[in-house]
Amino acid sequence: MMMLERSRRKDIASRIVKATPHAVYGAFMNPKALVAWLPPEGMEGRIDAFDAREGSIECNIYAR
Numbered sequence: 001m002m003m004l005e006r007s008r009r010k011d012i013a014s015r016i017v018k019a020t021p022h023a024v025y026g027a028f029m030n031p032k033a034l035v036a037w038l039p040p041e042g043m044e045g046r047i048d049a050f051d052a053r054e055g056s057i058e059c060n061i062y063a064r
Helices: 021-029 031-037
Strands: 045-053 056-063
Touching: 021 031, 031 045
Parallel strands: none
Antiparallel strands: 045 056
16 A cells, blocks of 8 residues: 655744734633634634643644
């Protein structure tokens, strides 16, 4: 059986947020807030797993 080469695709996006660092931190730590603002305009998001701890966030976010 032939092994498929791992994808080297990178998707990069940026956004300017007019908010205090405290408000941005709060938006990252709240899964409902995260899916409200993170997906690009016209798309909606869904989080299947979310584990936010000081210093790191592990989550699976899907947009459609």
